[in-house]
Amino acid sequence: xxxxxxxxxxxxxxxxxxxxxxxxxxxxxxxxxxxxxxxxxxxxxxxxxxxxxxxxxxxxxxxxxxxxxxxxxxxxxxxxxxxxxxxxxxxxxxxxxxxxxxxxxxxxxxxxxxxxxxxxxxxxxxxxxxxxxxxxxxxxxxxxxxxxxxxxxxxxxxxxxxxxxxxxxxxxxxxxxxxxxxxxxxxxxxxxxxxxxxxxxxxxxxxxxxxxxxxxxxxxxxxxxxxxxxxxxxxxxxxxxxxxxxxxxxxxxxxxxxxxxxxxxxxxxxxxxxxxxxxxxxxxxxxxxxxxxxxxxxxxxxxxxxxxxxxxxxxxxxxxxxxxxxxxxxxxxxxxxxxxxxxxxxxxxxxxxxxxxxxxxxxxxxxxxxxxxxxxxxxxxxxxxxxxxxxxxxxxxxxxxxxxxxxxxxxxxxxxxxxxxxxxxxxxxxxxxxxxxxxx
Amino acid sequence: xxxxxxxxxxxxxxxxxxxxxxxxxxxxxxxxxxxxxxxxxxxxxxxxxxxxxxxxxxxxxxxxxxxxxxxxxxxxxxxxxxxxxxxxxxxxxxxxxxxxxxxxxxxxxxxxxxxxxxxxxxxxxxxxxxxxxxxxxxxxxxxxxxxxxxxxxxxxxxxxxxxxxxxx
Numbered sequence: 001x002x003x004x005x006x007x008x009x010x011x012x013x014x015x016x017x018x019x020x021x022x023x024x025x026x027x028x029x030x031x032x033x034x035x036x037x038x039x040x041x042x043x044x045x046x047x048x049x050x051x052x053x054x055x056x057x058x059x060x061x062x063x064x065x066x067x068x069x070x071x072x073x074x075x076x077x078x079x080x081x082x083x084x085x086x087x088x089x090x091x092x093x094x095x096x097x098x099x100x101x102x103x104x105x106x107x108x109x110x111x112x113x114x115x116x117x118x119x120x121x122x123x124x125x126x127x128x129x130x131x132x133x134x135x136x137x138x139x140x141x142x143x144x145x146x147x148x149x150x151x152x153x154x155x156x157x158x159x160x161x162x163x164x165x166x167x168x169x170x171x172x173x174x175x176x177x178x179x180x181x182x183x184x185x186x187x188x189x190x191x192x193x194x195x196x197x198x199x200x201x202x203x204x205x206x207x208x209x210x211x212x213x214x215x216x217x218x219x220x221x222x223x224x225x226x227x228x229x230x231x232x233x234x235x236x237x238x239x240x241x242x243x244x245x246x247x248x249x250x251x252x253x254x255x256x257x258x259x260x261x262x263x264x265x266x267x268x269x270x271x272x273x274x275x276x277x278x279x280x281x282x283x284x285x286x287x288x289x290x291x292x293x294x295x296x297x298x299x300x301x302x303x304x305x306x307x308x309x310x311x312x313x314x315x316x317x318x319x320x321x322x323x324x325x326x327x328x329x330x331x332x333x334x335x336x337x338x339x340x341x342x343x344x345x346x347x348x349x350x351x352x353x354x355x356x357x358x359x360x361x362x363x364x365x366x367x368x369x370x371x372x373x374x375x376x377x378x379x380x381x382x383x384x385x386x387x388x389x390x391x392x393x394x395x396x397x398x399x400x401x402x403x404x405x406x407x408x409x410x411x412x413x414x415x416x417x418x419x420x421x422x423x424x425x426x427x428x429x430x431x432x433x434x435x436x437x438x439x440x
Numbered sequence: 441x442x443x444x445x446x447x448x449x450x451x452x453x454x455x456x457x458x459x460x461x462x463x464x465x466x467x468x469x470x471x472x473x474x475x476x477x478x479x480x481x482x483x484x485x486x487x488x489x490x491x492x493x494x495x496x497x498x499x500x501x502x503x504x505x506x507x508x509x510x511x512x513x514x515x516x517x518x519x520x521x522x523x524x525x526x527x528x529x530x531x532x533x534x535x536x537x538x539x540x541x542x543x544x545x546x547x548x549x550x551x552x553x554x555x556x557x558x559x560x561x562x563x564x565x566x567x568x569x570x571x572x573x574x575x576x577x578x579x580x581x582x583x584x585x586x587x588x589x590x591x592x593x594x595x596x597x598x599x600x601x602x603x604x605x606x607x608x
Contacts (some may be wrong), residue, residue: 137577378478378503378567386443395479402479408501409479437447 017327024418026318027054034215037224038388041423046201046229046362047392048251048416051315054331055254058314059307072304073299078194085306088313089296092261095316097205097237103269104295105262108230111151112182113247114195115263115274116299117224118155121193122162123273125185130271133222136192138164143187143194143221145170145178146404149201150224150397152226152247156195156256165192170212176352191221196232202396202412204335204362206230213242222268228252232416233331233360235324244268250308255315259308262299269295276301300304319417327417334415338424347372347429351405361415366407367431370439377411383413389427444469446564447504454551459515462486463498468582473574475566480506482571486578493517493525496575505558505568511549522579528552529576536565593594 003189012326024030027050039230042050062084068077070085089104098104111218111333124134136142142156146169160167171179183227187194194216199206216223224245230236231246232253245268249260266270274281274292278301283291292298319327335358342348347368367375377393384391392412395402402409413427444552467485474481480502487495496514500507503526513532517525535544540560544553558568 221495376478376503378480378505378564382446382561382564383443394477399479 011207012165015167016409018322018330020330020418020420022264023322024420025040026054027418028053028056030418034388035386041387041389041426042217043415043419043423043427044390044392045416045419046252048257048358049232049254049416050380050418051254051311052318054318055256055311055314057083059256062307062310064356067307069303081306084095084187084310084313087249088309088316090317091313091320092263095236095320096231096263098263099239100266102295103263103266105258105264105269105299105374106304107247107262107299108258108305109251109260110226110247110249111155111260113245113249113260114152114224114226116262117193117195117222117245117247117264117272118159119275119297120272122159123275125163127273131273133268134272135161136165140165141188141190143191143196143216144166145196145207146172147176147178147200147203147205147398147401148197149226149228150399151228152195152197152224153400156193166190170196172401175354176200176205176357176405178205178207178212180208180211183212187212187215187219189219191216191219193222193224195224195226197226199227199233199360199362200352200398200401201229201362202364202401204360205353206234206358206360208358209241209243215357217242222313228245229360232319234328236311238263242298246331249314250312253312253315254318255312256308258305259284259312261312264295266295269299272299274298274301278302280304322417330417331361331415331419332356334419334421334424335359335363336414337421338363338427339417341424341428342431345428345435348431349399351407351410361419362412363414364410364412366410367434374407375434375438377409377440380411380431381432383437384427384430387433389423389430391427443547446561448554448557450551452504452506452552454511455504456510458507460497460511462497463499464495467495467497467506469578469585470573471578471581473577475506475570476504477563477566478503480567481572482506482510482574484510484571484574484578486575486582488579488582490523491522493520493579498508498571498574500571502570503564505555505564505567506570509552509555509568511555513571513575516552517575518552522583525579526576531571532572533569535559536568580596 029050032040047141068081068082070082089101092104093101121134121136123132142160142165144156168186173179203332213223225243227248231248244265246263251257281293281298281301283293349366351364367380369375381391381393394409463485467487470485472483482498482500484498496518498510500510534543536559538559544556546553555568558564
């Protein structure tokens with residue numbers, strides 16, 4: 001294949017060698033129709049991604065051939081199940097550039113991963129001196145940003161209430177970026193933890209992690225990164241990011257629901273108090289008290305989500321085979337195309353960065369009718385659905401962002417590795433239709 | 441198009457030109473209700489006297505269905521005896537929970553029968569009910585200021601009260 005040919009494969013400019021039409025064949029659901037005979041235009045991947053056949057097959061094969069509980073039982077199935085479960089730990093570690101498999105903790109989702117750190121911090125008060133770095137109390141500060149998903153805001157609000165610490169946040173600029181002008185005043189030496197989103201689920205903004213991590217380190221604060229919307233869409237290297245913890249979820253990266261990951265630096269996990277108590281997370285148990293297992297098992301109490309973890313392993317294999325750089329390039333091209341295309345629809349106000357620089361494929365907007373009146377996103381979503389187009393409407397679990405931009409809700413189109421420019425065209429045509437409907 | 445059953449012209453008319461909008465004095469009770477799924481909000485006031493709904497006024501933000509419903513509801517209940525208005529609320533609730541199987545009695549519900557098509561769309565039923573629930577709540581408070589507000593029961597088979605989607 002010549003270079004010229006490879007550049008036009010799949011019709012996506014810029015993603016050499018990445019054939020989106022071929023990729024789509026791996027996702028059975030993308031072939032279905034809705035409302036009788038309309039092709040499905042799925043632009044809601046930021047809510048959850050679709051799953052390739054390889055992931056579905058892996059979960060089915062697990063139950064058909066290997067199902068047993070993990071880490072217990074001396075029999076063939078138990079050993080096979082444990083092997084598959086632990087193999088995913090290795091795959092995930094490699095996927096995010098971690099060199100130590102003990103740094104990968106399986107959780108239910110990102111929300112649980114973030115809560116794990118927040119609860120570990122309040123549990124540190126009743127733990128030995130080794131947990132000193134996690135202790136937090138009155139006078140200490142927790143720093144987040146104004147663009148957090150509720151899952152990276154509410155757990156910290158709750159931690160502040162439990163411990164008497166103060167919650168502070170980095171504000172936003174009008175084009176949906178972090179306002180770093182007063183960064184040193186927001187992150188002070190009172191900060192014990194700085195937790196922020198890598199890529200905003202509502203604005204699409206990709207945040208300058210290095211700059212914020214550098215400041216957090218200067219003051220000795222722990223750093224937590226919510227990678228729910230970044231890990232599925234771009235190459236991630238935890239060493240390069242420099243954070244202490246990274247939370248992400250399987251279901252947005254082609255894996256099943258019910259499995260997420262907390263990655264943490266081993267020297268921190270080693271001294272971090274547990275959150276959930278139960279089987280599997282212990283060392284020695286007596287009626288009077290217990291000692292805890294080493295990480296990662298200290299943070300995986302109870303029978304885990306085994307089949308989902310196996311599915312996550314298959315998803316990581318799938319994404320790795322396609323190549324995260326190629327996926328990121330493809331999505332970047334679709335995002336740029338969509339921003340240009342949306343600019344041709346009159347009365348469209350983008351909530352978030354207007355350009356494709358440091359921006360991912362989640363585009364929120366508010367649509368107005370001919371008279372300049374905003375058409376409520378719920379109405380936009382309903383009319384788009386009538387055309388088979390699936391978008392998300394509402395505040396996207398980021399209500400403070402809607403308040404910041406003075407809108408009750410937005411419509412959001414979000415992309416993934418299987419999204420085509422043709423689907424963006426369908427969205428644009430649909431939006432023209434919505435405007436006609438409400439301007440009649 | 442199938443959607444025309446939901447977006448009846450009468451609904452769009454109320455959406456474009458809402459009745460009784462704008463908070464008014466005097467009032468006996470004021471409530472604020474939200475629909476966290478889509479961000480719809482309504483602040484609603486009720487004035488009652490001698491067992492009659494004397495006035496209803498509101499400020500609201502939301503989709504066409506919720507806006508139109510507030511307009512239709514307030515126009516319908518103002519001037520009615522409280523008991524009659526509560527009976528209307530029950531009729532409308534039953535219509536909304538019919539999943540597209542009921543047409544509604546136009547003699548009783550008047551313009552509100554236009555919302556029958558909404559009942560086919562479970563995600564939108566709460567939009568149509570928002571102002572009705574706010575009115576019922578406010579009226580209960582107006583009649584008995586000590587009235588406790590609690591979540592309504594969820595009968596088996598009733599439309600699902602689903603929480604906000606997209607949790608990581």
